[in-house]
Amino acid sequence: MIIATTIKEVREQVAAWKREGLTVGLVPTMGYLHEGHASLVDASVKACDRTVASVFVNPTQFAPGEDLEAYPRDFERDCRILTEHGCDMVFHPAVSEMYYEDAATFVEIQSEMPKQLCGQTRPTHFKGVTTVVAKLFNICTPDKAFFGEKDAQQLAVIRRMVRDLAFGIEIVGCPIVREEDGLAKSSRNTYLNPEERQAALCLSKAIFAGKAMAEAGEKNADAIVAAMTEIVKAEPMAVIDYISAVDGVTMMPVTEIKGNTLFAMAVYIGKTRLIDNFSVEA
Numbered sequence: 001m002i003i004a005t006t007i008k009e010v011r012e013q014v015a016a017w018k019r020e021g022l023t024v025g026l027v028p029t030m031g032y033l034h035e036g037h038a039s040l041v042d043a044s045v046k047a048c049d050r051t052v053a054s055v056f057v058n059p060t061q062f063a064p065g066e067d068l069e070a071y072p073r074d075f076e077r078d079c080r081i082l083t084e085h086g087c088d089m090v091f092h093p094a095v096s097e098m099y100y101e102d103a104a105t106f107v108e109i110q111s112e113m114p115k116q117l118c119g120q121t122r123p124t125h126f127k128g129v130t131t132v133v134a135k136l137f138n139i140c141t142p143d144k145a146f147f148g149e150k151d152a153q154q155l156a157v158i159r160r161m162v163r164d165l166a167f168g169i170e171i172v173g174c175p176i177v178r179e180e181d182g183l184a185k186s187s188r189n190t191y192l193n194p195e196e197r198q199a200a201l202c203l204s205k206a207i208f209a210g211k212a213m214a215e216a217g218e219k220n221a222d223a224i225v226a227a228m229t230e231i232v233k234a235e236p237m238a239v240i241d242y243i244s245a246v247d248g249v250t251m252m253p254v255t256e257i258k259g260n261t262l263f264a265m266a267v268y269i270g271k272t273r274l275i276d277n278f279s280v281e282a
């Protein structure tokens with residue numbers, strides 16, 4: 001696997017692949033990889049001739065006081081996982097490679113979409129995400145890019161950006177990968193102590209219960225949200241940020257299941273903020 005740290009190296013390698021007529025898949029990550037990330041690499045390797053993964057803890061998507069410094073990092077381990085899964089190149093830039101000190105250009109969706117759900121407590125988060133992903137798209141010029149449904153709002157935001165700015169890139173959403181006991185895999189799970197790890201199961205319990213209600217034909221989104229809220233509230237260590245039902249494309253609140261509906265939650269377990277979700281089609 002090629003390890004690239006500069007934009008120039010990535011551009012030259014991708015250009016060489018394209019001259020050979022090969023297609024390129026991109027998997028953007030912040031590293032500390034787990035099976036969720038690996039599933040995106042697998043999907044890319046299957047769908048594209050060459051796969052590029054990026055490992056970059058993007059400072060602009062963290063607000064002051066969030067976990068930018070504490071975010072787990074282990075690049076050697078990441079490289080082992082990427083190699084095992086057939087990734088062809090990893091792009092691991094320094095912050096100074098990605099951002100000029102006087103960088104003043106940002107990509108921001110100016111609608112209600114990035115203000116919903118996670119945007120309520122993280123108002124600057126998605127501006128950082130769209131800016132870095134747009135830049136990664138310009139650097140790698142992939143044919144397809146792979147994102148996890150675990151970050152459902154991020155996926156919706158990226159799809160909107162790609163549509164609005166006419167990026168010629170197919171966005172592929174990949175299903176949530178979970179631990180055996182149901183907890184959605186996340187690099188942030190490493191913050192949890194054993195007691196918190198047990199308490200964190202209230203998220204997936206609520207997700208599975210809500211999903212079962214929807215699959216049994218419940219159309220009242222508020223009733224499903226109420227049942228999910230009750231399950232999370234039964235866990236004394238859990239503090240709810242939000243549990244909401246929204247339109248799967250616009251992220252705007254809904255009270256009835258109509259078309260694609262997303263049920264999403266963010267819950268604090270101790271200091272760790274965890275997210276989970278499921279989608280239903282009416």
Ligand code: AMP
Pocket residue numbers: 028029030031035036037039040146147148149150151174175176177178184185186187
């Ligand atoms: P991150 O490194 O947390 O920024 O995540 C990088 C990519 O991996 C994003 O597209 C995430 O949605 C995806 N991802 C993270 N966790 C999971 C998971 N448990 N299942 C599927 N995809 C995931």
